[in-house]
Amino acid sequence: MQTSSANSTEPFSPALDRQSLRPDCGNCFALCCTAFGFSRSADFALDKPAGSPCQNLAPDFSCTIHDRLRPRGFRGCTVFDCFGAGQNVSQGFFAGKSWLTHPDTKDEMFSAFKTARQLHEMLWYLAEAGARTFDPDSSNRAVKLRNTIKQAVGGELTDLLALDIQELHSQVRSTLVGVSEEIRASYFAAGGDHLDSTLKPGADLMGKNLRSRRLCGANLRGAHLIGADLRDSDLSGVDLLGADVRDARFDRTDLSKAIYLTQPQLNAARGSRATLLPSDLEMPSHWHDG
Ligand code: SF4
CATH class of the missing domain: 2.160.20.80 (E3 ubiquitin-protein ligase SopA)
Structure with missing residues (x-):
């Protein structure tokens, strides 16, 4: 089990909250280059089935065309951001054991990554909502949701995989919309x-x-x-x-x-x-x- 700050009631500090939501590719098993499937398009120059490594991936999980992604037709790779889910799943949930050395973990690892990526993105948004709202109720809702999500991304793998993400997503969206209305209203008078x-x-x-x-x-x-x-x-x-x-x-x-x-x-x-x-x-x- 990972360390969790789920019960924390500390106020929002966007810089601190978001620090752990930045990608750290050096501590990730290239999950974005393996878990997802892509059809050939303007953003990705070849067909790649989900769950299989990209043909440009090196055995050390680096990209062999990292400095030429756009000219080689892989613009989508320069756009993607995992919000820190990659290193969390690789080093947290799977304790540094890669799908390459432990192929039996593949399915769960890739599923965990897809779920964790959505949750990390929600945390990114909630950090902003919590920091920008002046409404105590909105702030409390954002803190509560943040703590629930932090518990999920810092807890047990089985709990993460069993999570009802749609329900969570709906609650997060409702909070984000409310804070947006509050912020936007402050510009209307002008x-x-x-x-x-x-x-x-x-x-x-x-x-x-x-x-x-x-x-x-x-x-x-x-x-x-x-x-x-x-x-x-x-x-x-x-x-x-x-x-x-x-x-x-x-x-x-x-x-x-x-x-x-x-x-x-x-x-x-x-x-x-x-x-x-x-x-x-x-x-x-x-x-x-x-
Ligand atoms: S082109 Fe490079 S960055 Fe993009 S999926 Fe393949 S290995 Fe990953």
Whole structure:
């Protein structure tokens, strides 16, 4: 059994909470390169069945084309983020015994990774919700959920595999939505483009020109922003939970106070050194110097 802080009532500290949610590939058995299956696409240049190692994977779990992933057609690998689930499953649940040396663990290890990845992602979002809300009830809900999830990802493998993740997901989503509404409302008094009726959850905004707009407070949860032009715009207080921002243009965009923006979203988008980012996200290495 792993050490768990499930009963902790400590307040949110986003930096600390998120520190353990960053990938540590050196302590992972390349679970993202084995557990998932992929069909050949613009993001992954070959067909790969779930549960089998990628043909570019080396025996030491490193990627043989790590420095050439995009030009070789593996853009998806530069976008993916496990939120620290890989090292947790490899070193925590499986105590450093890999699927390569212990092939009988494969099925459970890959199942555990898929579940843990979702839970770690929930922890990432809850850290933000807990840190940004001023509502004690929302804060308490976020803390309670965080502790439940921490118990699951720090406990027994059998409990993890038996978890009703849909029910947990629904509770987390409800908390995230409530905190989003609270944050976005604080931007409404100042006016802005949140009143634009085309800017709504799940909206089809593919390739749309949203350049130089003050989008503060808009709800773009689950919106399709593929290739959208958001250069020079202000996305403070914009809910981007689950928004598809592949190839969206973020040059000089203010994302510093966007809501529920994740590293995989940034990795999939285009931007520059002039893009303003939240303090706990990193500029993707492929962003140019413009
Ligand atoms: S190309 Fe490299 S990073 Fe991508 S799945 Fe294969 S081994 Fe992993």
